[in-house]
Amino acid sequence: MFRIGAHVSIADGFAAAVEREAELGGNCGQVFVGSPRGWAVSEVDEGDADAFRDAASEFDVSPWIVHGTYLINLATPKDDLATKSIECVQAELEATATLDIPYYVFHPGAHTGAGSETGIANVAERLSELDIPDGVMILLENTAGKGTTVGKRLPDLNEMVESSAYDYDDLGICLDTCHLFAAGYDFGDEAVMDDLVTEIDATVGLENVHYLHLNDSRHPLGSEKDEHEHIGEGAIGEAGFRRFITHDALRDKPMVLETPENEKGFAWNIETVKHLYAGD
Template identity: 35%
Template sequence: MSGKRELIIGAHMPIGGGFARVPKETVEIGGNAFQIFPHNPRQWNAKLPSDDDVVHFLRDVKKYNLNPENFMCHAGYLVNIASPKEDIWEKSVALLITEAKICARLGIKYLNIHPGSHLGLGEKEGIERVAKALNIVMEKEKNVYILLENVVRKGGNIGYNYAQMREIISLCKYEDRIGLTFDTCHGYDAGYDVTTAEGIKQLLEEIDREVGIKRLKFVHLNDTKNELGSQKDRHENIGNGKIGEKLEVFLSNPIFNSLPLILETPGDNPEHAEDIAKVKAIWEKIDC
């Protein structure tokens, strides 16, 4: 091993049986950061973790010397705060409030969300509904930051470029508590070429121009099954997709390589351990 700075890296971790398993398993796969769902992501029901689960989780965070700044929760799949359907919108807001409270109980500062789909209502109206929802959620739980994740341009999705992110943030009452997660698969599939230094430069210039680089908090480090600009969003394991060996170019960027890198690649802990090892091997080769 060289004397190079250690990457902040981890994966999306399982929570079946409780949150207490996460710190230990994070370290076992070679990580020092992680992402979790705050509940079953395919259900509307969510409840706060038990006192015992919280105590054991927090104990192991300290035991394994993990930094809570490098943890985040990812909102459930059913949440759509851009929805024109009032019942879905209201259920999404209620669920996000519960998710934020779960984050707070666990001492997790960041809750990552996809801005949602306007389902044909129109981008302006969808953006307004996203901001309205975020204002309610952030009023109810003041200890949690919301991270807006970039998406692909399909199905009425909002958040496929940073002008849209700016519009959302400008309507938010607590804009100082809104950050960004950049997903490499989503970005590449949406047309941001993260395989070239010039493409990365243009991406960062857009982010800085529209919302400010300081809002970048995390990276979802995923390879992709699809071509540049495909708008398809299908993750692939590190090195096996269209980004492939060009991931070295992305990891060479000092802004992105200084952020926590979270894998959402196919598979479970064993596959994530392999992907983390691949990323670390690429990092060791980079001269920076």
């Protein structure tokens, strides 16, 4: 069954987030468990977690995924920022486990001058320091490659996993279409789309990609700029999206949108993706 949803707010509680998702036409979804631009992680109480589980099952919205705060930087050369980041990820993982959400995704971070190799090694080392709760898998998200961010190339993500104390049982990958495109991965025709799938399989492995972020890109191929656009209205375009989401290797993965929240909104984007998926 095709699983498509959007990032929704938990401002009115976790159960309300499920209802909101269903209203938008989504049947899977993503949430933050704290402020996306702060370090504070809300502890989830058992009652709220129960209400969330009941709503998710009643509305048939799953799987869910938690997105880590944007401040996390496991690639940093600075010890204090690394410690803060590890503590924040750990708290977010506990919240994810309490909610029985199977996936937690975060951006690996930026090396801020220490060099890409050091940044990748830092991520691996700090992943190893985490205590990943049973039933939760951490997904590393590919980045657009802006500035000194690490995780732009697929072999880099694979190295973060392979050099850590964990393996692909506890770690996995979340691919973002806007970030792939900004990093120079094209899906402009069948041949390049097949090349991309071949590279995914040869590096992180297709079976280790557990979730997809669907966002069109405001900027051209290889721009390294991370600015999302409505599906079909950016540089990837409708044809590129149709190719990506209907590819045999990817069509069964759950997908969530992080498109701009302006006049079009998530309901329009979910509807657009459903049409593209169905081939109309």
